[in-house]
Amino acid sequence: MGGAEQAVARIGEGPDVVMGEGAPAASAPAGRASAGWKVLPIVEGLVLLIALVLPWVLQDYLTVFATRVVILALFALSFDLVWGYAGIMSFGQALFFGAAGYGVALMARDLNVTSILLILPAGMLIGLTAALLLGGFLLLGRYPSSVIFVSLGTLTGSYAADRLARGWYYLGGQNGIPSIPPLTLGSYEFEEGPVYYYMVLGILVVVYLLCRFLVRSQFGLALAGLRENEQRIAFFGYKAQHLKAIIFAVGGTIAGLAGSLYAFHEGFVWPNMLGVVFSTQVVLYVLFGGSGTLIGAVIGTVIIEGVSFWLSDNYRDVWPIILGVLLLLVIMFRPLGLVSFVLGERERVGSFGKGPNKKGPNKAPKPKETGNAAP
Amino acid sequence: MPLLEAQGISKVYGKLTALDGAALTVGENEFHGLIGPNGSGKSTLMKCVAGAEVPTTGKVSFVNTDITAFTPTERARAGMSLKFQITSVLPTLTLYDNILLALQAHSSLFDLVLSRTRNRLHDQVMTMLTQFRLADRAYDAAAALSHGQQQWLEIAMALAGKPRLLLLDEPTGGMSLEERRVTGELLQPIKQHCSLVIVEHDLDFIRDICDRLTVLDQGKVLASGTVAEIQANRNVQEIYLRRA
Numbered sequence: 001m002g003g004a005e006q007a008v009a010r011i012g013e014g015p016d017v018v019m020g021e022g023a024p025a026a027s028a029p030a031g032r033a034s035a036g037w038k039v040l041p042i043v044e045g046l047v048l049l050i051a052l053v054l055p056w057v058l059q060d061y062l063t064v065f066a067t068r069v070v071i072l073a074l075f076a077l078s079f080d081l082v083w084g085y086a087g088i089m090s091f092g093q094a095l096f097f098g099a100a101g102y103g104v105a106l107m108a109r110d111l112n113v114t115s116i117l118l119i120l121p122a123g124m125l126i127g128l129t130a131a132l133l134l135g136g137f138l139l140l141g142r143y144p145s146s147v148i149f150v151s152l153g154t155l156t157g158s159y160a161a162d163r164l165a166r167g168w169y170y171l172g173g174q175n176g177i178p179s180i181p182p183l184t185l186g187s188y189e190f191e192e193g194p195v196y197y198y199m200v201l202g203i204l205v206v207v208y209l210l211c212r213f214l215v216r217s218q219f220g221l222a223l224a225g226l227r228e229n230e231q232r233i234a235f236f237g238y239k240a241q242h243l244k245a246i247i248f249a250v251g252g253t254i255a256g257l258a259g260s261l262y263a264f265h266e267g268f269v270w271p272n273m274l275g276v277v278f279s280t281q282v283v284l285y286v287l288f289g290g291s292g293t294l295i296g297a298v299i300g301t302v303i304i305e306g307v308s309f310w311l312s313d314n315y316r317d318v319w320p321i322i323l324g325v326l327l328l329l330v331i332m333f334r335p336l337g338l339v340s341f342v343l344g345e346r347e348r349v350g351s352f353g354k355g356p357n358k359k360g361p362n363k364a365p366k367p368k369e370t371g372n373a374a375p
Numbered sequence: 376m377p378l379l380e381a382q383g384i385s386k387v388y389g390k391l392t393a394l395d396g397a398a399l400t401v402g403e404n405e406f407h408g409l410i411g412p413n414g415s416g417k418s419t420l421m422k423c424v425a426g427a428e429v430p431t432t433g434k435v436s437f438v439n440t441d442i443t444a445f446t447p448t449e450r451a452r453a454g455m456s457l458k459f460q461i462t463s464v465l466p467t468l469t470l471y472d473n474i475l476l477a478l479q480a481h482s483s484l485f486d487l488v489l490s491r492t493r494n495r496l497h498d499q500v501m502t503m504l505t506q507f508r509l510a511d512r513a514y515d516a517a518a519a520l521s522h523g524q525q526q527w528l529e530i531a532m533a534l535a536g537k538p539r540l541l542l543l544d545e546p547t548g549g550m551s552l553e554e555r556r557v558t559g560e561l562l563q564p565i566k567q568h569c570s571l572v573i574v575e576h577d578l579d580f581i582r583d584i585c586d587r588l589t590v591l592d593q594g595k596v597l598a599s600g601t602v603a604e605i606q607a608n609r610n611v612q613e614i615y616l617r618r619a
Contacts, residue, residue: 142446143446214488217487217488217489217490218475218479218482218486218487218488218490218491218492218493219484219487219488219490221468221472221475221476221479221487222476222479222487224465224467224468224472224476225465225468225476228465228466228467228468229463229465231427231447231463232459232463232465233476233480234446234447234448234451235425235426235447235448235450235451235456235457235459236451236456236476236477236480236532236535236536237448237451237452237480237481237536238448238480239448240448242484246484345467345516346516349467349468351468351469351471351472351514352468352472352475352493353469353471353472353475353493353497353500353513353514
């Protein structure tokens, strides 16, 4: 029993524990990074470059697979914001993903709405609303809610939605809602393939940049305080519960966007999209790639999905075992995920002060002095 | 009218009575020491004042407002600040960001998302760091600081929001003699705008810096008065002699 409690406590501390263990290993690249050049933009640029050329080198059926991965990466971003950045244990992120998927599938089936201009905002709105309701209940209160309450509450929400969908005839029960028509823009239809791929890649890039802006803003600094020591920042006067509910809602919105893209891409929705399967899968993506870095969430999704795809083709019987062992190895020896091989701690956490001064406080005033002397 | 007035504070944990009708009164710009033997309830009283614990009975007033039921966030917004006994600087953030985090706590959400107070707060961050002799390490991670420097950083963070009352739980814990002396120097100037409650084991430090003292013993107030009065108090001498 004691062991289980300890394990739960460790999970509860989340990123703190992970950071503590990973810090010594990660300190070497940190020195390199602070010596002048930054690794992160290079990694991000490389990933984008690969993503851009992919449809040219892949066969068509693989482009369809790659599209699915890009959508899942968007889903992973939503979870990373909530867990990796704000430290909220959301084990039910699929609830927002699936609820939006089902919602837009119903719009297509019952209302014949397929326009991308209506479907995507609707998906985001469904994700946002669901996250506000669940987050409001789990996170808002006079005193902070316990980690167990939040993690079990989100998990239960996702599980309950899954059961509900399975038993509800209107939602298609076990089979879900099949044959969703293609997404449209005017008379144009988005079919599976390169066009859909570039469309979702474009959305991923935009959302990624928005998230990047957010986590590097002063709000991002507040999030860093939140995940490292929630009690401490409450004593500074932060409304910690509000911060949590806000980022939870942002995460729900992005998950809803991903869910609606997923529903139209696959052409059907089924109860797993809402449930524990997808909720845990997204945890693995982020853990594997590196929580608390946006690019880590993307890389984790790509690698897990890619390896699963390849293994399930070539080692049909043993692939879940191989994948499980791989994941365990990373979590045990690289608790900060794959990106920690190249990314130092300083760059991962980031710094939030005035930009030009980061390289040394002395550099900023000098140009000013010369500027003043000139006239 | 005193700045802080805590009256009849009791705190019971199961069978253990940590505080039994303790009281604490602190005036404007007063440095007030809270002393007493181990287990006398100093830290518990501090926590009840700061909002980290809710007293079983009793009332805490701050700036003429009953704050007994306030959350820590509400107390902070009312002008109270706390430095924890265990240093809780945010180790992975730079010193600069630690201070900025404390300074921007009252910025609106809109300002935070758009980083609109970043430039305005820059000078304040550097002033705080300079005041606490940490400016040359502004861009190092807080984890790289010595224990004493982490304590200073934390005091700086606690002061960042310009509180009217600062609660310091063992500010010199684990410090060298020289670091204690510097801590005393660093605290002196804040007297112009802030009152202070210090829980501290180092009686010399307390005597040098404080105006008034409250002595706790077994959860009750044994004596309260100026430093000279307390030093002359028989009962106080006795409990400290008894311990020695």
